[in-house]
Amino acid sequence: MGRILVVDDDPTVAEVVAGYLDRAGYAVDRAADGPAALARAAAHRPDLVVLDLMLPGMDGLEVCRRLREHGPVPVVMLTARGDEDDRILGLEVGADDYVTKPFSPRELVLRVESVLRRARPAGPRGPLGAAGLTVDPSARRATKNGAELALTLREFDLLAFFLRHPGRAFGREELMREVWGWDFGDLSTVTVHVRRLRGKVEDDPARPRLIQTVWGVGYRFDPTGTGREGD
Structure with a gap:
């Protein structure tokens, strides 16, 4: 079903999470800090x-950045508090989902399954394109004016969704x-991902036109880029 790397310096949390994921059929690796996770x-x-967001030495944000330097990988972030700033920080560096401690291990497994399910290609689909942007869902590849875009899993899905529904x-x-496939959740997740996506596809992210x-x-995605925009 897939290989999951669990990174948490609390051995009890790591053992419980790894146990639930193992019983769900995943191959599980564990690491207690950032350098061990990268290795x-x-x-x-x-x-x-x-x-885990709060790791000794190298925190989870830095670990996430370094992991992404070697290619896209889905990340579910664990935050120790329900503090909104922690959640936003995790989403800003590209976490695909987050779970706030204390959490239900069963809920975490469901979140993992949801992220992995959406990371897999959803069957053959033709490339999408507009306004110099192209998305190939089968290859999980996106470009702007021919240049490759470094998009996270959710950014890619969000751009593909917009391209499928121009003008709406x-x-x-609803997004x-x-x-995301969630019927409930923190709506700031959408706000952060829209902001990040604008930073990669807009000519001037401070004055987005698309x-x-x-x-x-x-x-709304406007392929003409002619509408007036509020921030």
Whole structure:
């Protein structure tokens, strides 16, 4: 079913998480700190990383950045508090999901399954394109004016969704349901990913023209780039 790397300096948490993932059918590696996690990932590239934000020495944010330097890998971040700043930081560095401690191990397994399911190609689909952007869902490859875009899993799915529905406005709840597959969750997740995606596809992210804010509704992809935009 896939290889999961669990990174947590609390041996009890790591053992419980690894046990539940093992019983769910995953091959599980464990690491207690950032350098060990990077070494494990280099030796056996994981299909997903469950990563604690608060690690000794090298924190989870830095571990996530370094993992991503070697290619895309889905990350579920563990945060010790329900503090919004922690969640936003995790999402800003590209975490695909987060779980706040204390958490239900069963819920974590479900989150892992959801992220992995959406990371797999959903069958043959033709390339999508507009406004100099192209997305190939089968190859999980996106470009802007021919140049490769370094997108996370959720950024890729979000861009593909926008390209499939040009000109239509979507609320954040609808985007969370359609792109993340969640019926509930923190809507700041959508806000952060839209901001990150704008930073990669807009000519001027401070004045976005393609991914436009629709006040009171949410967001709309305008392939013409001619609409007026609120931040």
